[in-house]
Amino acid sequence: MEPDDEDYGGNSETVDDQLDELAQRIEELESRGSPEYHGGTGLSLGYALGMALAVVLSWSRNSSIAWGILHGLLSWGYVIYFAVTR
Numbered sequence: 001m002e003p004d005d006e007d008y009g010g011n012s013e014t015v016d017d018q019l020d021e022l023a024q025r026i027e028e029l030e031s032r033g034s035p036e037y038h039g040g041t042g043l044s045l046g047y048a049l050g051m052a053l054a055v056v057l058s059w060s061r062n063s064s065i066a067w068g069i070l071h072g073l074l075s076w077g078y079v080i081y082f083a084v085t086r
Contacts, residue, residue, distance in 0.1 A: 050076035057082045 051072045057079060058064075058071035071078040 054078040
């Protein structure tokens with residue numbers, strides 16, 4: 001005896017329909033793997049890393065929130081300056 005749809009929470013979709021929907025979702029996610037889709041996520045992550053590093057380095061040298069904010073905006077520029085002048 002085969003279980004009916006009510007045995008699975010009352011969902012009227014068949015297993016084949018659910019598998020088809022899952023396959024479509026997987027194809028959609030795979031198509032999003034290209035860099036164009038992400039809109040430069042790697043670039044923004046790199047900038048955020050440089051910003052955080054610049055704030056930490058600025059705080060270690062100056063112990064000032066204002067300088068930390070300014071150097072955070074300069075991001076990797078300040079990190080390179082810090083490395084050269086150290």
